[in-house]
Amino acid sequence: MSNxxxxxxxxxxxxxxxxxxxxxxxxxxxxxxxxxxxYAAIDGGKRLRPFFTLETGRxxxxxxxxxxxxxxxxxxxxxxxxxxxDLPCMDDDDLxxxxxxxxxxxxxxxxxxxxxxxxxxxxxxxxxxATHPDPQMRCLLIAGLAKAAGAVGMVAGQVADMAGDEIGxxxxxxxxxxxxxxxxxxxxxxxxxxTIGCASEAERTALTRYAHDVGLAFQMVDDxxxxxxxxxxxxxxxxKDKDRGKVNFVTVLGADATRERVGMLASQAKxxxxxxxxxxxxxHDAVDFIVQRRH
Amino acid sequence: MSNxxxxxxxxxxxxxxxxxxxxxxxxxxxxxxxxxxxYAAIDGGKRLRPFFTLETGRxxxxxxxxxxxxxxxxxxxxxxxxxxxDLPCMDDDDLxxxxxxxxxxxxxxxxxxxxxxxxxxxxxxxxxxATHPDPQMRCLLIAGLAKAAGAVGMVAGQVADMAGDEIGxxxxxxxxxxxxxxxxxxxxxxxxxxTIGCASEAERTALTRYAHDVGLAFQMVDDxxxxxxxxxxxxxxxxKDKDRGKVNFVTVLGADATRERVGMLASQAKxxxxxxxxxxxxxHDAVDFIVQRRH
Numbered sequence: 001m002s003n004x005x006x007x008x009x010x011x012x013x014x015x016x017x018x019x020x021x022x023x024x025x026x027x028x029x030x031x032x033x034x035x036x037x038x039y040a041a042i043d044g045g046k047r048l049r050p051f052f053t054l055e056t057g058r059x060x061x062x063x064x065x066x067x068x069x070x071x072x073x074x075x076x077x078x079x080x081x082x083x084x085x086d087l088p089c090m091d092d093d094d095l096x097x098x099x100x101x102x103x104x105x106x107x108x109x110x111x112x113x114x115x116x117x118x119x120x121x122x123x124x125x126x127x128x129x130a131t132h133p134d135p136q137m138r139c140l141l142i143a144g145l146a147k148a149a150g151a152v153g154m155v156a157g158q159v160a161d162m163a164g165d166e167i168g169x170x171x172x173x174x175x176x177x178x179x180x181x182x183x184x185x186x187x188x189x190x191x192x193x194x195t196i197g198c199a200s201e202a203e204r205t206a207l208t209r210y211a212h213d214v215g216l217a218f219q220m221v222d223d224x225x226x227x228x229x230x231x232x233x234x235x236x237x238x239x240k241d242k243d244r245g246k247v248n249f250v251t252v253l254g255a256d257a258t259r260e261r262v263g264m265l266a267s268q269a270k271x272x273x274x275x276x277x278x279x280x281x282x283x284h285d286a287v288d289f290i291v292q293r294r295h
Numbered sequence: 296m297s298n299x300x301x302x303x304x305x306x307x308x309x310x311x312x313x314x315x316x317x318x319x320x321x322x323x324x325x326x327x328x329x330x331x332x333x334y335a336a337i338d339g340g341k342r343l344r345p346f347f348t349l350e351t352g353r354x355x356x357x358x359x360x361x362x363x364x365x366x367x368x369x370x371x372x373x374x375x376x377x378x379x380x381d382l383p384c385m386d387d388d389d390l391x392x393x394x395x396x397x398x399x400x401x402x403x404x405x406x407x408x409x410x411x412x413x414x415x416x417x418x419x420x421x422x423x424x425a426t427h428p429d430p431q432m433r434c435l436l437i438a439g440l441a442k443a444a445g446a447v448g449m450v451a452g453q454v455a456d457m458a459g460d461e462i463g464x465x466x467x468x469x470x471x472x473x474x475x476x477x478x479x480x481x482x483x484x485x486x487x488x489x490t491i492g493c494a495s496e497a498e499r500t501a502l503t504r505y506a507h508d509v510g511l512a513f514q515m516v517d518d519x520x521x522x523x524x525x526x527x528x529x530x531x532x533x534x535k536d537k538d539r540g541k542v543n544f545v546t547v548l549g550a551d552a553t554r555e556r557v558g559m560l561a562s563q564a565k566x567x568x569x570x571x572x573x574x575x576x577x578x579h580d581a582v583d584f585i586v587q588r589r590h
Contacts, residue, residue: 019363124438
């Protein structure tokens, strides 16, 4: 795993540097807006989504610049979703990645607008020729990201999450909610790497299945950490789902059965990588990382 | 003007029908999200931005389907901006287009997410081949819309607007704020029509100047209506800028000097159309409509 951790760290640094360059500090009244965007976007998180894009693309020797820009766009969307999710009218969270949430550090209006601007920036990045010389490829990435992020993807998942147990409190309802809320963007992160790498249909299918399993396992571990974790490790409020009457994998299945499913999904995810041989090594190790993470 | 009014009405109907088709009602937990998107997006407003796209493109005999899809994407962005602008942490408005604002009719979280989903949908629409067969053109439209809507465009204008008189209370500061807040998207609405119509550089320059003048005149009339209008006519709360200590053209210049400037901008906007001869007729009449409007 030490090589894996080095690669994960390297990807996170490249994403931070990329976002730093993409968000230059302006003069004038909108300086505060960009400061807020930078506060939320730079120097936080594991950068798991751009990591997936980078490492999936590397399996097919795709151009690193194209992968990184696409990864930065995905991270902008992920960051925007966290900002809006933390707002008082949503989860009303004070803590994110071990720091004050954006609306606590700045104010609600600035947080709302910084989220809006990050979402918009993601599409601007993807539309520019620097992301890929072929405009057809850029349009594919934009349409894919929009679908993953929008009303039939992540936003639909957030609506279902806010609805709490109104969506049903069985495994099917919770699985569906999480496939939308976190799964759709993780899927796209992997698929974007495969798309930029011009993977074959069979390869893309295997990677989509991998992403599906990894996304669910990731969310189950999140729910376990929320139920059992401590604030110091996770850098955010814990036990909040139960306190808010929300349903998640642990409230539906219990901790033991959730852990069992995480193990099954991890094995299954790795099997989908079999056809790639040694090329699939990093994505293979990513499964262990996700399953074993403490935050 | 009667022909103009008929054309404006026809464009609004086509945009409504377009958005109605683009927002089909789903089953399941996200049905409420789409209902909220539909509530805000369909059947409201003058559709002035898509009207500009349609009529500018028609000057160059551009394909109506391409123009309409682009206009619908622009209207999605405009609608999202109104939804987020009306939220309690922003302007906290109860009334919009004569009805309850979205967060009043639904709830704050749903309004936030419906805005997010409409912004995302705009880019999805533009990325799809149905918007234009040439992906290079689609990328140009996406980059243009993102720039107009984002941190160096509309969102920057909203930040400046929220900052009130901190941005300065002189004409330069107010003009700059409005060029960002409303001007950028109106500019793009005209420019998108010219781009799809493959207008020459000289034609695009003239139209950009036209859009600039029209955008400022539009905002000045808005500020005059806010200062003098009645709720029945405008369909939204009035006198709110003054009550909130916000700066606008009327608070800075006074009503008479603002009206004078509206007249000057209207004449100037029409002069930019001179080179188009009779082809510029509808955009010419649009100036009068904007200057004379009561809501």
